[in-house]
Amino acid sequence: MRRTKRSAVWSHFTLVNDNRAASRLVQHFNHSSLANIALKAKQQQMQLPSHKLIQSCKTRWNSVSEMFNRLTEQRWAVSAVLSDRTVTKLSDARTLELRDEYWQLMEDVAPVLETLKCATTVMSAETEVSVSDTYPITFSLINVHLKTDEEDTSKVGEFKSRVCTSLSERVKIASDDLMSTPPMIATMLDPRHKHLGFLTPPRRVTAHAKLLEVLAETEAEAECKSSTSADAIGGQQELVGGRAVPVQAGGLQRRSAYALLMGENYTTRSTDDVEKEVDSFLKDPPPLLDSSPTT
Template identity: 45%
Template sequence: MLPISFVEGKGFREFMAFVEPEYTVPSRKTVTSRLEKLYDDGACDLHTQLASANKVSLTTDSWTALTTESYLTITAHYIHNWEVHSAVLQTKAMSERHTAENLSIVLTNATDQWGIGGKVSACVHDNASNMVLANTGLDWDSQPCFAHTLQLAINDGFKLQQINHVISSCNRLVSHFHHSTVATEALKQKQQQQNLPEHKLVQFCKTRWNSIHNMFERLLEQRWAVSAVLSDRTVTKLSDARTLEQTDESWTVMEELLPVLHSLKCATTALCGEFGVSISMIYPVTSTLLSKHLKETPGESPKVTKFKQTVSASLERRLAPADIRNASKVAYIASFLDPRHKHLRFATEEVRRAVKAAVSALLSSPDSERDLEDAAASNEPEPSAKKTKSDCLSASAIAVLFGEDYSGETHTTHTTELDNYCQDICPPLHTDPMTWWKANDCKYPRLAKLANTYLGVPATSVPSKHVFSAAGLIVNRLRTRLHPEHVDMLIFLNKNMA
C-alpha cells in the first residue's frame, strides 16, 4: 500500500539499522521483482483453483483513479466443497471509450486469460446501459446488481416533489451547522443541557441513499437541541432561522418515513455482504419489502403513502420478468435451489411452474447427466486385490439369498429427485444453504450440481466496488506515475493474498 521507493528513504533505512543492524534493506528494484514473482505465483495458484471449479460467476464495475485513468475490475466467485470462494481476477486499464463492444471484449478476454471460458454462469453488474449491452449475447446470464436496482427504485420515491422538498430543507439545515462553528458549539451546549447524545448532524450524500435515513434519524434525535439553537438570536439570525426551521409537517414526514427507510436500509445491508450472499435472496427480500414494509399503513401521511407506492411500482417494474418465459432466469432458479425458499412463496403459481419446468429441463440435459457420471466415477473406491473363484461364488450366493433389492437402494430419475426435494421440509431461515447442501448433496446429487452453479452467483456487484477503497490507497498522489500493470498487480496481491 506504500510507494515501493519507501524502502530507499533515509528515515526508513535509519529505523531498520536501529531495529536490526545486521539486516540489509533491499532496493526498490529488488522489492518490485519480488512483488512480481509473488503475483506470478498467486496467479498460477488462482488458475489451478478456477480450473477445479464447476462453474464461476463474475462481478464487474468501472472506476476512475486519481490520475483520471479509467479501470475495469473483474472478480470471480465459485463454490468448492460447499464453501464460497472469491478472488479479484484483474483490474484492467481502459483508455478507450466504455462502449458495450469494448467492455464485452475486455470481459471475454479476461475469461479466456483465466481459463474459465465456457464455465461462467452469470455476470453481475450495474444497470448502466453500456454494461447491460456488453453482457447481452455472451455465454453467460446478465444480472443487474440488486443494490443498484434498489437504489434506483428508492431514488424514484425521493424524486417526489413533497419528499424532495423535505430532503432539501433538512440538507440545508445540516449544512448550516457544518459550516458554522458558532452553531456547532451552541449545539453541543444545548445537547449537554438537555442530556442528549453529543452527536454531530449527518450530511446527505447523493451517491448513498441511506445517508438520507441517517440524516433523518439524527435530526429526529437532536430535534429539540436544533430547535433551541435556531431560536437563540445570539447564535442564529432571524432570517436564517425562518429559512432553516422545519415545519411540524416536515418533522411528521421524517418520523413516519424513518421506519420505511430503515427496512430498506436493512435489505441493502443484508444483500451487500461480500461473502456468502447469494442471488437466491433477491426475490424473497423484494417480496417481503413489497408485502410488508411498503404496504400502506392506516393513518400515515399521504406523502409517505405516495413514497411507498412509487418505490413499490419501481421495484416491481425493474425486477418483474418481461414474460413468463423469463421466470427461469438465474435469480428464480437460485431461489428454488436455496432450501429455505424452494417453495417460491413470493412468486405466482404460473412462475412456480415455469421455474420447476426450467430446473427439470436442466436436470435432464446431457451436460447434467455427464457431470453426474463424472462425479460418480470420481467417488468410486479403488479396485481391490484380485478376487478368487470362491469369493465370486460367495458373493453370488449372498445375492441370490437376499435378493438385489434387499439394501433398499433404488435408482432415482431426475424427476423423482426433483419431487423428493420439493416435498422435503424447508429448513429454518437462519440455516446456511451451503451447510444444508453439504449434508444433502448425496441425497440430491443432480440438484446439488445445479446448486453449486447457481448459489455461487452474488446478489450485488459490491465485491468489485470494495476494490475501489484499496485502489484509492494504492493509486494516490505519491504514486501518480504507477504503471497500470503494477496497479493490477498490487490490487491482486492486496485483495487475494492478504
C-alpha cells in the first residue's frame, strides 16, 4: 500500500512539484529558529493549534499525507511569517512561498491521502493484523474510495486513477488465479469477509467453489496421513522370547475396538459433509468488522 501511494505521487507531475515545494518550506521552518519562533507567535495570534510542521520522508509511511494536512492547517500562519520582512528575506520568501494551485491541490487531495493512510494503518497494525484483510480493503479502495466523481478536479481524478492502476497491478485483481491465492482463501475463511461482497457474483461463485476444493483436498490429505500413521504403529514389532511379536499400543487397541464396534467408515466424512459445513458457515451472520477473525 505504501509503495502504491508513493508511486502514484511520484508519477503525478504536479504532486511531485507540490511535494518538493512543501518539503522545502517545512525544512526552512525546521532549520530556522527565528522562523519557528515567529510561527508560534502567529499561531497564538490567529488562535491556531500550536502544532509543529511535519516533514515528509520516503521511508516513513503516510508522511506526505501528514505534511500536507499540517501545512493546510497552518497555511495562514506560515504565509504571515513569510510575509514578515523582519523574519524572512524577500528572496527567501519568493523561493519558499507556495503557489495558490499547490495549496489548493494539497487541500483537494487530502481526503484521498487520508483514506490511503487509514488503509496502511490497518494493514500494518502490530496486533490482530490479518492477511484476510488484503483483498476486502483493496477492492473497497478501488470500487468506492478511489472512484472519480463530478466534484473531483482533473488533478485529483488523475491521482485516483493512478492509485487504482497501481493497486490493481500490484495485487493482480484481474488474474485468473486470484481465487487460488492464500490471501483470498484466508478471506473466505474469515467470518467478517466470508460473504465476499466486494466481488462480482460470478467471481464469488468461483471463489466458493475453490474453497470447497481446497478444503476437500486438505481433508483427504489429513485422512491419508492418519491412515499411514496407524499402519506404521500397527507394523511395529518387538522381540519376545526370541521371536517378533506385533506391538499392541494401548491407543491402537482402543481405536481398533471402536472400529470393530462402530465400523471402519464411522468417522469418514464425504464431500457432502464438507459442503454442508461450508454452507452452514456461509449462512451464519458475520461478526462485527472490528472483531478479531480468530475469536
